[in-house]
Every structure is written in C-alpha cells, then in structure tokens.
Amino acid sequence: xxxxxxxxxxxxxxxxxxxxxxxxxxxxxxxxxxxxxxxxxxxxxxxxxxxxxxxxxxxxxxxxxxxxxxxxxxxxxxxxxxxxxxxxxxxxxxxxxxxxxxxxxxxxxxxxxxxxxxxxxxxxxxxxxxxxxxxxxxxxxxxxxxxxxxxxxxxxxxxxxxxxxxxxxxxxxxxxxxxxxxxxxxxxxxxxxxxxxxxxxxxxxxxxxxxxxxxxxxxxxxxxxxxxxxxxxxxxxxxxxxxxxxxxxxxxxxxxxxxxxxxxxxxxxxxxxxxxxxxxxxxxxxxxxxxxxxxxxxxxxxxxxxxxxxxxxxxxxxxxxxxxxxxxxxxxxxxxxxxxxxxxxxxxxxxxxxxxxxxxxxxxxxxxxxxxxxxxxxxxxxxxxxxxxxxxxxxxxxxxxxxxxxxxxxxxxxxxxxxxxxxxxxxxxxxxxxxxxxxxxxxxxxxxxxxxxxxxxxxxxxxxxxxxxxxxxxxxxxxxxxxxxxxxxxxxxxxxxxxxxxxxxxxxxxxxxxxxxxxxxxxxxxxxxxxxxxxxxxxxxxxxxxxxxxxxxxxxxxxxxxxxxxxxxxxxxxxx
Numbered sequence: 001x002x003x004x005x006x007x008x009x010x011x012x013x014x015x016x017x018x019x020x021x022x023x024x025x026x027x028x029x030x031x032x033x034x035x036x037x038x039x040x041x042x043x044x045x046x047x048x049x050x051x052x053x054x055x056x057x058x059x060x061x062x063x064x065x066x067x068x069x070x071x072x073x074x075x076x077x078x079x080x081x082x083x084x085x086x087x088x089x090x091x092x093x094x095x096x097x098x099x100x101x102x103x104x105x106x107x108x109x110x111x112x113x114x115x116x117x118x119x120x121x122x123x124x125x126x127x128x129x130x131x132x133x134x135x136x137x138x139x140x141x142x143x144x145x146x147x148x149x150x151x152x153x154x155x156x157x158x159x160x161x162x163x164x165x166x167x168x169x170x171x172x173x174x175x176x177x178x179x180x181x182x183x184x185x186x187x188x189x190x191x192x193x194x195x196x197x198x199x200x201x202x203x204x205x206x207x208x209x210x211x212x213x214x215x216x217x218x219x220x221x222x223x224x225x226x227x228x229x230x231x232x233x234x235x236x237x238x239x240x241x242x243x244x245x246x247x248x249x250x251x252x253x254x255x256x257x258x259x260x261x262x263x264x265x266x267x268x269x270x271x272x273x274x275x276x277x278x279x280x281x282x283x284x285x286x287x288x289x290x291x292x293x294x295x296x297x298x299x300x301x302x303x304x305x306x307x308x309x310x311x312x313x314x315x316x317x318x319x320x321x322x323x324x325x326x327x328x329x330x331x332x333x334x335x336x337x338x339x340x341x342x343x344x345x346x347x348x349x350x351x352x353x354x355x356x357x358x359x360x361x362x363x364x365x366x367x368x369x370x371x372x373x374x375x376x377x378x379x380x381x382x383x384x385x386x387x388x389x390x391x392x393x394x395x396x397x398x399x400x401x402x403x404x405x406x407x408x409x410x411x412x413x414x415x416x417x418x419x420x421x422x423x424x425x426x427x428x429x430x431x432x433x434x435x436x437x438x439x440x441x442x443x444x445x446x447x448x449x450x451x452x453x454x455x456x457x458x459x460x461x462x463x464x465x466x467x468x469x470x471x472x473x474x475x476x477x478x479x480x481x482x483x484x485x486x487x488x489x490x491x492x493x494x495x496x497x498x499x500x501x502x503x504x505x506x507x508x509x510x511x512x513x514x515x516x517x518x519x520x521x522x523x524x525x526x527x528x529x530x531x532x533x534x535x536x537x538x539x540x541x542x543x544x545x546x547x548x549x550x551x552x553x554x555x556x557x558x559x560x561x562x563x564x565x566x567x568x569x570x571x572x573x574x575x576x
Contacts, residue, residue, distance in 0.1 A: 102445070118488065124413060129411060138570040140259060150344050178430065178438055231248070232264070246384055259386070270293050274293040313504070316501040335528050342518065356415050356416070357408050359406070395556055419431075440490060448487045
C-alpha cells in the first residue's frame with residue numbers, strides 16, 4: 001500500500017515538472033509515457049467515421065470463403081470478417097478531425113490567397129536545402145508506401161478549378177486550370193448533408209497493393225502464373241508497357257527511377273520468398289505460393305517502414321524505441337479499431353505531402369570506382385525516362401548512388417522548380433505546389449491553426465512564433481494579409497521548426513503517431529492472423545530475419561561491402 005502511494009506521488013511529481021517540457025526534450029524514460037498519453041488522447045478524440053454519412057446501399061459480399069480467411073484479397077475486402085468492405089478499394093477516406101469541422105472552401109475562398117501565389121512566394125526553391133541525415137532512398141521509399149495506401153483519382157466530368165494568376169506571371173496558359181478531385185458517387189442525390197466524403201481508389205490496408213494492384217485485372221498483369229511468382233525479365237527488370245513506356249506494376253502513377261528501383265527489388269523479393277516456400281511446400285499450387293509470398297512481402301515492407309524508415313526520418317531515441325515497440329508488441333495481439341472502422345484519413349494524406357524531398361539534380365556513380373557515370377536533372381528521371389536510366393546504369397550502381405545522395409529537406413522554399421511548371425504527357429501543365437495547397441482546401445482539411453487546435457496543440461499566435469526565420473515570417477504575413485489564422489496547413493507544416501532529429505514537423509507527427517500504430521493494429525494480418533497457421537513458420541521467419549539491408553545485399557551482392565558499414569539503409573552510406 002505504501003509502495004503504491006509513493007509510486008503515485010512520484011508520478012504526480014514528475015508529471016508536474018515535465019508537463020511544460022515538450023515530450024521530445026525529455027529523457028526517453030519520461031518521454032515514452034508522455035508519447036503514449038498523447039496517442040491515447042488522439043485515439044479518443046481524433047478518429048472520425050465518414051461511413052456514417054449517408055450513402056447508397058452496397059450489395060452484400062456474402063460470407064467469407066476459406067481463401068478470404070487465410071490470405072489477402074486483391075481489393076482489400078474481408079480483412080475485417082465482420083465488416084468485409086472496411087478498408088477496401090472504393091471505401092471512403094476517414095477523418096482525424098470532427099466531421100462538422102471539415103468545410104471545403106468554395107467560390108473565391110477556394111483560391112484566396114491564390115495557390116499559385118503561395119507556391120511562388122513561399123515554396124520556390126532558390127537553393128537546394130538537403131536533408132543531410134537521410135539518403136535519397138528514403139525519399140523514394142515514402143512515395144512507394146503512399147502508392148500502397150491511397151489515391152483520390154480525378155474528376156474529368158466537372159468544370160476544373162480556375163486559379164488566379166498575377167499580371168507578371170509567365171504561366172503559359174490562362175487561366176490556370178486544375179482538375180477537381182473525384183467526387184463520392186455513393187452519396188445519394190437526395191442527401192442534404194454538407195459533410196464532404198471522398199473515395200480511395202486503392203485499398204487502405206498495408207498490403208503491398210503498389211506491387212500487386214487493387215483489382216483483379218491489374219494483378220493479372222503482374223503475375224507470372226508459375227510457382228507463385230511475379231513477372232520479371234531475364235535482365236532483372238520489370239516488363240515494360242509498350243503504350244506508356246513505363247514498367248508494369250500495381251501502381252505506376254507519378255513514375256520515376258526511384259519507384260522503378262523499389263518496385264523491381266520488391267518484385268525480386270516476392271519471387272525469392274516464393275522460392276523458399278516452394279522448397280518447403282513442394283505440393284503447393286501457384287495460387288497458394290503467390291498468396292503466402294504476398295503476405296510475407298507486405299509484412300516485410302511494413303516492418304521496414306516501422307523500424308527502419310521511420311527512425312531514419314524521425315531520428316529521435318524515443319521514436320526509435322516506440323516504433324520498435326510497435327513491431328514487437330502488435331503482431332499476434334488482438335485486432336482493435338479503437339471504436340472507429342479503419343481507413344486512411346484525409347488528414348493523413350495532407351501531412352504526407354512531401355514533394356520537397358525530391359532533388360533537382362542526380363548523379364549516378366559507379367560503386368567500383370566511385371566516379372560519376374551520368375548526371376541527370378529531375379526531368380530526366382521521370383516517367384518513361386526511368387527505363388532509359390535503368391537500362392544504362394546497373395541497379396547496383398543506382399542503389400549505391402541513391403544511398404550516398406541526400407533528399408531535400410521538408411521545409412519552405414525547397415519545392416522543386418520543375419514541379420512548379422510541370423509538363424506531362426497528355427495532361428495540362430500544373431504547378432504541383434499550388435495543387436497541393438488547393439487540394440487541402442478542396443477536401444475540407446482545416447487550416448493550420450484550426451488543425452493544431454483540433455489535434456490538441458496550442459494555436460500559433462504570431463508569424464514570428466510560426467517560424468524562427470524572420471524573412472519567411474514576413475513573406476507568410478504578406479501572402480496571408482497579416483492573418484495568421486488563414487495560413488494553409490502545408491505552409492504551416494513546412495514553416496515549423498521540427499524537433500531535433502525530425503525530418504518533418506511536430507504537427508504532422510501527431511497524425512503520424514496516431515495512424516502509424518493504427519495501420520498495424522486494425523489489420524488482422526498483422527495482429528491475430530500474424531501466425532504460422534496463416535503465414536507459415538518459414539514465412540514468419542523470413543520477416544523476422546530480414547530488413548532493407550539484407551534485401552539489398554541478397555539481390556545486389558556487390559553492395560555488401562558498403563552496407564557492412566551501414567546500420568540503417570535510409571541513412572547516408574559511405575562513399576567509395
């Protein structure tokens with residue numbers, strides 16, 4: 001009894017003295033419980049279910065068949081056996097703020113201040129600002145993951161948004177036109193509810209859909225239909241779509257050489273897993289081998305993101321311990337949606353707008369000599385140019401080159417200039433920075449100060465409190481007409497000074513810490529069904545025994561010498 005009273009008194013005392021200190025400045029033993037309390041508070045207040053908003057009835061899916069219980073479906077259905085459409089392709093994005101606070105900007109408010117002005121005045125990269133604690137592989141990785149999790153699609157049938165341009169703007173087409181986000185077709189025409197809802201074209205689950213697709217047609221294109229494997233050429237490259245000039249894979253939007261590299265290596269990894277399973281279970285069919293290899297490959301990608309990529313971009317001892325704790329404790333535990341059906345949220349989409357990670361220039365180097373083989377610009381590595389590079393530079397040299405290069409820092413004035421005047425095949429020219437700002441307004445994501453208030457962070461009172469860069473503070477003040485409450489979310493996120501070691505802001509981190517655990521805890525294939533009966537013991541062993549470093553060394557052995565000096569594949573590698 002006395003021990004309990006002393007323990008409670010100690011907790012109150014330490015709580016009193018640490019409550020005014022940010023969690024990231026506390027010793028790890030004090031920071032962990034604070035971080036857990038933050039996450040629990042976010043779970044209580046910041047999970048909101050858009051499926052409650054009126055929708056047309058979907059036909060029932062019936063009872064789950066045995067394959068649905070033991071393997072992932074292509075469209076994400078039957079992950080939750082009681083709510084089979086939860087998290088599937090075509091399911092709605094959720095929200096991390098109350099639904100009655102999601103107000104899409106309309107009319108002049110949608111384009112005030114002009115997203116183009118925000119782009120030019122606050123985003124333009126005058127000088128490349130590197131993220132020196134990361135390598136370029138980290139930038140490619142997050143896009144690789146985002147393609148697994150989400151896509152809104154575009155609406156081709158409604159009038160585009162007209163973005164105002166200044167008189168001195170040399171934009172080639174007037175007015176600037178931006179396609180609207182695809183509307184939710186499940187909303188009944190008679191509904192009077194104003195709450196906006198949008199659908200995810202991909203599955204919401206962490207299931208490797210960027211490799212495998214979210215529909216049967218796409219999956220059919222990537223499978224070899226032999227020994228459970230995905231199709232890959234004898235040259236070690238993915239098959240090429242002759243119409244687009246881009247690799248054939250599950251998700252190939254916004255393609256560039258970094259994505260081609262990762263899609264290739266994880267296709268090879270899938271096939272290596274299938275070989276191991278075939279050796280252990282020689283009587284298995286192609287379908288059995290494929291579905292189990294997919295389970296293992298997706299789990300391995302989730303593990304890499306959780307305990308390798310995250311501690312690299314959030315290089316803080318508390319975060320590293322927390323992420324390792326997630327991976328150690330969630331598998332085999334009870335599935336828990338924390339009272340709200342699982343989905344990727346619009347707010348998660350908003351905080352993962354990270355285009356400043358992309359550099360303007362790329363040097364591809366030889367791992368043998370360390371000399372530069374090729375120098376390319378950003379435009380030279382995008383779209384169909386990716387295959388040209390993949391055939392001219394070996395994958396070993398490409399991964400080495402990405403390992404020794406830095407991405408851009410996620411901050412103001414570090415947006416790639418090419419993306420501010422981005423010309424694409426058979427599509428209008430766009431300013432991607434302007435589009436990023438516009439999307440948050442269109443989708444009803446709250447403005448920066450409102451967003452902070454709704455996720456239990458204090459309101460920023462002045463422009464000088466927003467950023468310690470005096471010049472930036474004045475620029476933001478000018479763009480937003482001296483009204484701190486009008487600052488767009490992305491601008492605020494990029495202006496914030498991140499905690500020490502962080503690659504992005506504390507505000508963005510609040511959504512990250514909530515959703516990072518949720519992506520695992522809501523998925524039965526990472527919880528109750530992360531077991532030998534579903535994965536097989538060899539499958540679980542493969543996940544346990546591998547990481548990004550072992551994958552790189554397995555498929556490109558010449559990297560072994562360099563990687564022997566590396567603890568995290570997403571941190572800078574030593575140069576030859």
